[in-house]
Amino acid sequence: MAEPFKVHILGCGSALPTLRHHASSQVVELRDHVLMLDCSEGTQMQLRRSRVRFTKLSHVFITHLHGDHCFGLIGMISTFGLLGRTAKLHVHGPEALGPELDRQIKFFTHDLGFEVVYYPVDTKVRQVVYEDRSMTVESIPLEHRVPCCGYLIREKASLPxxxxxxxxxxxxxxxxxxxxxxxxxxxxxxxxxxxxxxxxxAADPVRSYAYISDTKYLPGLHEQLKGVTTLYHESTYGEDRMNNAEKYCHSTARQAAMVARDAGVGKLLLGHYSSRYEDEQVLLDEAKSVFDNCFLTNEMDVFDV
Incomplete structure (x- = not known):
């Protein structure tokens, strides 16, 4: 039986807070690892609701420095200190976040009790940003209004x-x-x-999960994602708001589906919905017209990769 490889959706909305959706954050469980992808405001409360153990979280990967993807980080770190954490927390993200996070830790926390280790990520190149005996995490360059990358988590081949x-x-x-x-x-x-x-x-097939955060549609992106088992791709807008997508460097649901189709992925998860949509079904319908095996994400959903 294959080891667990699950994605917990903590938040799938975009920048403007709503009563229906939290901003971007996910937790990935792979074998005995717990990783976090982005950490928006309120993430620590969503983490509690998910019942994933705080103490197991070892690495946080931040895609870019917009608040709806990182405002929750210092709050979560502070809470970890109050809970008596002693294990190191490893944080990966754009270079500019490192000194700012260090200032916040010094200003807002005292006697934290554990070390926060920061690893700057060059968002302009694809590279392995973390590796251990069971998996690799690679950065995937994206194009947004600020330096931004996605992350590709791939388990290593197991024995027969x-x-x-x-x-x-x-x-x-x-x-x-x-x-x-x-x-x-x-x-x-x-x-x-x-x-x-x-x-x-035969050994279990190797599984992989790609988290494609905020980006304009990139026609060549699928080359970076060939054969990925499960793809999350931001789908902020529908075709009715293509002008907004182009203006703010976001993607439509149909464009996300085009990437999934061209990459030959197993399934597509949609998210980062604009608050303009009270019902995301229109986004799902547009995506399914291009790539059938796709799903809307919602808070507390859990997907098997």
Missing amino acids: HIRREMMDCYGIPNSQVNNIKNGADWTTADGEVIPNERLVK
């Missing part, structure tokens, strides 16, 4: 599964499981060599 019935058939001890998962054959007491492919089943 053991065929338990074959292990039992040949009396292979459990001590050899790791060797066989790593490609070893098995030689019986009679000298018969059992090839590895008879002892294992």
Whole structure:
């Protein structure tokens, strides 16, 4: 059974606060990691509602320095201090955020009790900004009114599964499981060599999640997202407000679907809705006219990647 890879929607609205939607923030659970994508005002309260444990959050990835994507960061950090956090919190984002966050921490918190480590991200290039034994996180350059990037989270390939019935058939001890998962054959007491492919089943497919934050429509973006399992792409406007999309460097739902279609992704999640829409169904309908397997996001939704 595949390890968990889930996306929790904490907020899916745009800059103007409404009573229906919080601004942008998501939590991604991948295996034993908890990551945050953007941290708008009120994110810590949404995190409580999601029932994802505060203490498990290790990395925060900020896409750009508009308030609806980062105003909640200092408040969440302060609360972590009040809760007695001791583990480091790793924050990744545009270079200009680093010194500003440091000033806020010094001004608003005292004896925080844990270290906040900041990693500047060059939003103009695609690069690995975090990597460990189970995943990579890459930046994806976007075009907005300020420096901005998205993030692509990709799990690393897992080892193949053991065929338990074959292990039992040949009396292979459990001590050899790791060797066989790593490609070893098995030689019986009679000298018969059992090839590895008879002892294992294919590994789980590698899964990936792309978070494409605020950006104008980029016709070549799909090249950066080929074969992504699940894509979140901002869809602030419908075709009725194309002028707004172009003016403010945002995308329409139909344009998001064009990226999903051209990239050959598994499914598309829509979000970052303009407050002008009281019913986002029109956005979903426009997206589905181009790419059928797409979904509206709403607060507290959980999607399996």
